[in-house]
Amino acid sequence: xxxxxxxxxxxxxxxxxxxxxxxxxxxxxxxxxxxxxxxxxxxxxxxxxxxxxxxxxxxxxxxxxxxxxxxxxxxxxxxxxxxxxxxxxxxxxxxxxxxxxxxxxxxxxxxxxxxxxxxxxxxxxxxxxxxxxxxxxxxxxxxxxxxxxxxxxxxxxxxxxxxxxxxxxxxxxxxxxxxxxxxxxxxxxxxxxxxxxxxxxxx
Numbered sequence: 001x002x003x004x005x006x007x008x009x010x011x012x013x014x015x016x017x018x019x020x021x022x023x024x025x026x027x028x029x030x031x032x033x034x035x036x037x038x039x040x041x042x043x044x045x046x047x048x049x050x051x052x053x054x055x056x057x058x059x060x061x062x063x064x065x066x067x068x069x070x071x072x073x074x075x076x077x078x079x080x081x082x083x084x085x086x087x088x089x090x091x092x093x094x095x096x097x098x099x100x101x102x103x104x105x106x107x108x109x110x111x112x113x114x115x116x117x118x119x120x121x122x123x124x125x126x127x128x129x130x131x132x133x134x135x136x137x138x139x140x141x142x143x144x145x146x147x148x149x150x151x152x153x154x155x156x157x158x159x160x161x162x163x164x165x166x167x168x169x170x171x172x173x174x175x176x177x178x179x180x181x182x183x184x185x186x187x188x189x190x191x192x193x194x195x196x197x198x199x200x201x202x203x
Contacts, residue, residue, distance in 0.1 A: 003034040004174060005061040009068040009079035011041055018110040018155045018163055019069055025167045035174065036061070040078045047081060054086045055099065063104045063177050064144070066135075069155065070111045073124075073131045083138065092142045094194040101143030104178065106150070107135055108170055114154035128153075141194070145186045 006026060010019040026037045036057055044050075058064060068079050075083075090097050111118070111128070118128040128151060139146035150173065152158065152166040173180060 003061060004063045004065065004177065005036045005038065005057050006065040006067050007038050007040065007079070007082065009040045009066075009076045009082070011071075011076050011078065013039075013041065016069070017158075018152055018166065019067065021163055021167055022067060022108065022170060025171055029171070029174075033175070040082055044078065047078060049082055049085050051085050051088070054082065055088075055091060058086070058103075059099055061103060063106060063174075064100075065106045065108055065174075067108045070109055070131075074134070087138070087142060089194075089199045094198065095196045097194075098143065103144045104147050104183070105135075105139045105144040106147040106173075107132075108150045110152040110155040110166075112154070112156055114157070118153070145183070147180065147183055147186065 008019065008023055010016050013020050013023075023037065023039065026035060029035055038054070038057060040049075066075070066079070068075050071077075074080070087093070087100070088097075092100050113124060115128075116122060117124045118126065120126065132149070135149075136146050138144075150166070150170055152163070155163075
């Protein structure tokens with residue numbers, strides 16, 4: 001039984017310091033933990049996503065992990081295409097779209113900028129949390145519970161020991177899911193009832 005699906009996206013993994021080590025750690029975990037690691041750039045180098053296969057994987061999971069670095073305050077392009085194609089109207093949200101309801105969504109990510117750059121007085125002008133509404137609303141629209149993200153700032157310059165600690169934190173939390181402090185207080189139900197006329201009829 002696959003309890004956890006990790007959707008990983010890094011467009012240049014050969015240059016990665018953080019994501020690559022997180023993925024290596026996931027691959028070393030025993031199969032009985034029920035973790036399905038799906039490397040989007042390895043699976044879909046042509047950007048032609050197998051929607052049915054991705055939806056099947058998600059349907060089996062209790063926890064969905066989005067593992068990617070922050071690119072221009074958002075997700076890498078193939079990850080965004082995955083969201084657009086896989087979280088379809090009528091499947092993930094809208095009338096009949098209940099396939100993801102009741103699951104947990106967890107963002108595991110890293111930033112190039114240091115933590116102190118994410119404040120009003122610095123060059124990013126906002127806290128990191130202020131860049132997360134699209135993630136939270138995606139979870140809300142699909143009826144998932146958005147878990148507090150695991151973030152490593154300043155990925156280009158942090159020490160190997162700090163990366164190791166980040167990796168260990170991710171693995172520890174995966175092993176303990178769903179028994180995470182504060183997770184039960186996160187909203188779990190869809191906040192928006194999307195009507196059928198919110199999307200055009202198929203041509």
